[in-house]
Amino acid sequence: MPPAGVSGQEEAAGPEEVGGQGMKTLLIRDLRLAMRAGGGFGLGLAFFFLLAVLVPLGVGPEGGVLARIAPGILWVGALLSCLLSLDRLFALDHEDGSLDLLATAPIPLEAVVVAKALAHWLVTGLPLTLVAPILALFLNLPQAGYVWLVVSLLLGTPALSVIGAFGAALTVGLRRGGLLLSLLVLPLYVPTLIFGAEVIRRGSEAMALATPLALLAAISLGAVALLPFAAAAAIRVNLR
């Protein structure tokens, strides 16, 4: 005899289905919140744009110099603009108490982290990747580098979002965690930055780039696979 109080509907939906549905709902909610006025969507993009305009103004218009520094500038710009919106990732939900609800929701906290990091990537990393080729024009990136610019950002920015989610989880309990967050997260960005910029540099000089590309992908995949656990642990500590 089935235990009393279990309705037919709940029996029909297995735990995996509830989890998947929950993640989807959360993702859509976060995307809506980000798109809404005051949600901060486009802020990172605007920053990225400004940086790409300011650097030539500071460095001078000489094409050779710009071409040489373009991969590094674009990657540094990408990770700084990612950093801009990180402190909102969990802090807003923590303030209004929805993080407590998410922690007790039928989906695991790790999945919450993944959904939120994915939402963050969709509103920062992906647009950055799409805009980067236009900004590369300002920086005089060599022709051959454009494909690899998009490829390396597409592969690398998920790592930025997940590492950032980990940093945001560590500092979620702090009232003014923003500055601390950048201090914690920027050193963690070092390997991604190095391999990401190296891919573009080698790509624009038409050199072999399989190694840095593979390593960049490895960092991204490893971070996506493992860091949500660390981030969820940090959130649990902070909600204690």
Place this chain on the structure above:
Amino acid sequence: MSIWEYANPKKFMQTSAWALPWVLGLTLICLVVGLTWGFLFTPDDFKQGSTVKIIYIHVPAAMMAINAWGMMLVTSLIWIVRRHHVSALAAKAAAPVGLTFTLIALVTGALWGQPMWGTWWAWDPRLTSFLILTLFYFGYMALWSAIEDPDTAADLTSILCLVGSVFAGLSRYAVLFWNQGLHQGASLSLDKKENVSDVFWIPLVICIAGFVLLFLTMVLLRTRTEIRARRLKALLARERVA
């Protein structure tokens, strides 16, 4: 009798109070002997002149800078797994010491590099990874000081230490990939034939022992301070309640 007995703060305080003078004495002996020998009684290198003598501070400090992070990693793991407060406090106590060793290694390296390489700083893999290590130490200490509740702080810094170790290792290999080095390779390895000459090697080993003991002394002292601070806090809290 197991090592976990020292997880008891009382037992730790007793044993460390007994051990501290001995460790301190040994530290002083090793450092005085090693540094005097190294600075005054070793010949000048035929290319580097007397600047080579900075090796007696630079190499031990650099070794301890890395080992201190390793010790923090181990004590953080012990805290996460077994929840011994002494372990968490030892990790907290080791961070500023490790940071100081890192800075000593960077500064002595710059002082030596100026006359020898002709530059204070080069983006060499070893130099770069030490700079990154400095950033990790800063982040770790900033997180400790930002959180009020001691257990929350211990938990979060431990998680940061574990994740940070992985990324510090990745950064080390990333910078190796990124730039070819100016820095000389390892010349103290036990399994290699080409090492630094014995004339320099023996005082250097004594200095390394001295720096290990110095680290131990500082960490013991600082851990004792942390335990006392924790007790003081508890006493004050009890008084407020009473």
